[in-house]
Amino acid sequence: MFQRTQNLHALLYEISKVSNVGSRAASSATTSTLTKNFNGAEPSQTPFKGNLSTVAQPVDSFEAPNVFEPKIHVQTKIPGPRSIQLKDDLQTMQQMGTVSFFSDMYKSQGNYLADVDGNVFLDCFMQIASIPLGYNHPAILESLSKPHNVQLMANRPAMGWFPTEDWAVKMRELFMSVAPKGLDQVYPMMCGTCSNENGIKLMFQRYMHHQRGGRTDFNEEELTSTMKHEAPGSPDLSILAFKGAFHGRTVGLLSCSHSRPIQGVDIPTKKWPKAEFPRYRYPLQSFEQENKVEDDRCLATVEEQIYNQTQLGSPVAGIIVEPIQAEGGDYHGSNYFFQQLGKITRKHNISLLFDEVQTGGGATGTMWCHDQFDMEHGPDIVTFSKKMLSGGIYHNQDHRPAQPGRIINTWVGDPHKIVMLEAVLQTIQRDNLLTRVRRSGDVMVKGLLELEEMYPDLVHSSRGRGTFCAIDASTAEIRDAIINQMKLVGVLVGGCGTQTIRLRPSLIFEEHHAHLMLEKFHDVLSSLRK
Template sequence: MIRTAYKSGITRASLSKRYLGNVSKLYYPEEVTGPVLVSENVPGPKTIELNKKLGEHFDNRATYFVTDYKNSLGNYISDCDGNKLLDVYAQISSIALGYNNPALIKTAQSEDMVNALVNRPALACFPSKEYGQILEEGILAAAPPGMTKVWTALSGSCANETAYKAALMYQASIKRGDNDFTAEELSSVMDNALPGTSDMVIMSFDKGFHGRLFGSLSTTRSKAIHKLDIPAFDWPKAPFPELKYPLSEFEAENRKEEERCLAEFERIIDQWPTQIAAFIVEPVQSEGGDNHASAFFFKGLREISKAKGVLMIVDEVQTGVGASGKFWAHEHWNLPTPPDMVTFSKKFQAAGFYFANPDLQPKQPFRQFNTWCGDPSKALLAKTIYQEVTHYGLVGRTAEIGDYVYGNLQSIFTKFPTQVKNLRGEKFGTFIAFEFNTANERNAFLVAARNKGLNIGGCGDQSVRMRPTLVFEREHADVFLQIVEDTLKQLYP
């Protein structure tokens, strides 16, 4: 319907003015107004049967339900039985503009997209004549403050691993100075030995999650099941603050906890003199339980690391692209100097890391390299996402909706004071979470909410996290809030 409007000559500006109060209705005039439940339970019988067949050839043990994406629209996801659920999980925070977004469909049907898909280039060797402009109008236009360069990658894990490589090569180049590689370095590295390899390390935080490849997995500390049986680097781990909620009631205690963690962070750096190339931190530890810290803590990390010559990598794979009420969540910190690198993926559909210092790009070609070095088709989608987000002011709208949801959840949870606790994410867009007393209680809530038409996900040991789209409006919030309350009443009559 929207695509017909484009073809009929109605301009984007007139569409925007007509639907300024509700961008979701602009995109999705036929979106359902609430969940549609066809089967007695979700997943339903058709989904269960399809998933059983899928399991014969594909590991489907993590499947929530088999999805009918053609029948999904806006903020509602459809399973293969025809159930339509309000989706506030959004492919683990990866859907920015809703399902079957008309602007993204228009991009997908463009000649530029056809060219990018059927002639996928090895970008470092054969970049297309359009790639520079695609980056400038999309990924680079969205760059965090102080960032002017980007390395494009394939996934969030890949973005983090290439950032690690950049940090390690940068620190080695400082030690080496103007000297060339030695014969011993060139020989020993082929045996995976020093001095050609490195004894430098990447530091991460307890309960952090940065991916599942070998380097990123060595910095992931969220769940043991992620890491079991996989060889790991002997890299250090720093404590992340365990704050008490609500934050306004525990300011003194939380400041003391953050000061303790900062002191330990500095102590660990001093324990590994000249060996810590960089540290990586999430603005909110998402997979690890939606763990927050204050701007004071992150400013402290920046000041200490800057003084010690340790690079700062901010992992914005899950927090980036508007969900926090800022385009990049680390903008909430107002750092005195920008991070050295910021990694991204998920809601941008593309991946990579931003930086400013040209020395983070190795002097020799082919050191930071793979066949694809990203994907022009995903960069085209990122460009459209950025342009739609900025055109409709979706970051500011997300901040407003987040305040509305947070305030109403506060009210609902007063009715369940012993069952639900630690609501967090105030003034942080829709990046909101809460938790139960046990994992079993949390899991029971997720299943019961799904059967009422709400798709929502967990994190950490016993937490529930919101990850809606950027076109999650007040009407969707009201449906969400009602299902949350109804589910809690069912579980705790």
């Protein structure tokens, strides 16, 4: 077992020595070793934009070694006695019955999460897909330790009024370097929820701006009616979302979400429309025709809802959609589906927002999942958070507010997250992590396919882009049993939808971690069959 890190500076020194050795060891990996892992597309052929566009190149790639590679070790029931004690205490101060166990962030390392009872797990869920470089990554520790950065983090100004020079520079160097194609505007935000809330506001504002014929001032009637929550200032408009979608838990976003009732029950939401999102049969290559029919069926419901809403006097200002419905059950849409969706929004002159809060930041093998969709007209708005550490909104010029103060809040982001994001993007580039993601993801999907062939009574429908993978269990009970058993053998995976297991490892998840996960998965399935 690895020791508690007592001296950070010594640790950083040791790591820098090892990393230097690592950087001289060129890997033999090339993109040609990647197989087509979804829909026939080769995601590796779609490099992302800006300064980091070289990361998809196989030349001179290398894999920095994990300095302290821990080992799976389970020595108590899960949760262990200390976790139970801490949860009992926490529960006296807040309703947090969802807690699984308590983490030990001093002992966690890389892809391995330690808990307070001395257990160590291979973490394939990574705090609901929110940790990009694993635990205690030296690049992040180093970035947070720089005196310059400490001062940035200690003094968070109101960025909409008194921003720092670093802020403007980081907008360009960081955010613009990985901006989705065509989206050259960005608002950092605090979390995915704020990003989506402000994203749908951009769609409403753009819709009304066009309705006003581009007039940039507001008349008295518009301003006074706004204060009364009445039209024309507060118009009756809607956002079209999809059944099974999850976009957040505010009043506005619960009006777009449709994954689980417990999130929205008792809350007076807006009655906004929901279209159907594809539910494919797997493996895709065996059901190409059926799945194309499914795409067209769903696209027809999109058109239908847009028509209905106009009839109801609450027209659709825009569509919000996840590139992969995550919380709802890891449902994928084909490139065709998204290409057609883009065309529909163009046809009706409404906006398209891709919620890449969970899919963005590299886990699908490209910086943005929708980079793989080969869309003629891509999204107008892309929201992000989780692995990007900072929340935020990319948008195109057509969605740029005509007036200042339309999208703003006290902070408009957080220097602390930018300091970490800088380390993340540099590491993605330096360590060629998107190539690693595609390679590890390939191992994962192939392995899951093998498992479903071996245990067709227990699991089916393996799917994934990069390491953003999932497999369905035959029933919700079997899914829950698998997740619990996996925990007991030292592997953390997540659940979603009704009977799906989702895998969300960090970007430093290597092929041997994928093999280890699959081996444990096999053991669990084997034990469940007995």
